[in-house]
Amino acid sequence: MATITFDAHKFVRKLQEAGFDQKQAEGLTEAMRAAIEESELVTKKDLQIELAPIKADLNLLKWMMGALIALAIANFSKQFL
Structure with a gap:
C-alpha cells in the first residue's frame, strides 16, 4: 500500500x-x-499485479483470433483455387 x-x-x-x-x-x-x-x-504497481493475469488472457485471445482468421482465410481461398 x-x-x-x-x-x-x-x-x-x-x-x-x-x-x-x-x-x-x-x-x-x-x-x-x-x-x-x-x-x-492503490499504486500503479498494485494495479499491474492485479491486471497481469487479464493481460496474459488478452494476449492468448489475440493469438487464438489470429489463428482462427488465418484458418478462415485459408478455407475461403481453398474454395476458389
Whole structure:
C-alpha cells in the first residue's frame, strides 16, 4: 500500500491563516489525518499485479483470433483455387 506524508503543522497553520481558530484547525487536522490513515490507496504497481493475469488472457485471445482468421482465410481461398 502507498503512504501519504501529511504535514499536520503546515495544515493547521494554513487553516489558521484562512480564519479557523486553534481548536477548529487542530480538530479538522486530526480528522484529516485519521481519514488518510484509514484510506487504502492503490499504486500503479498494485494495479499491474492485479491486471497481469487479464493481460496474459488478452494476449492468448489475440493469438487464438489470429489463428482462427488465418484458418478462415485459408478455407475461403481453398474454395476458389
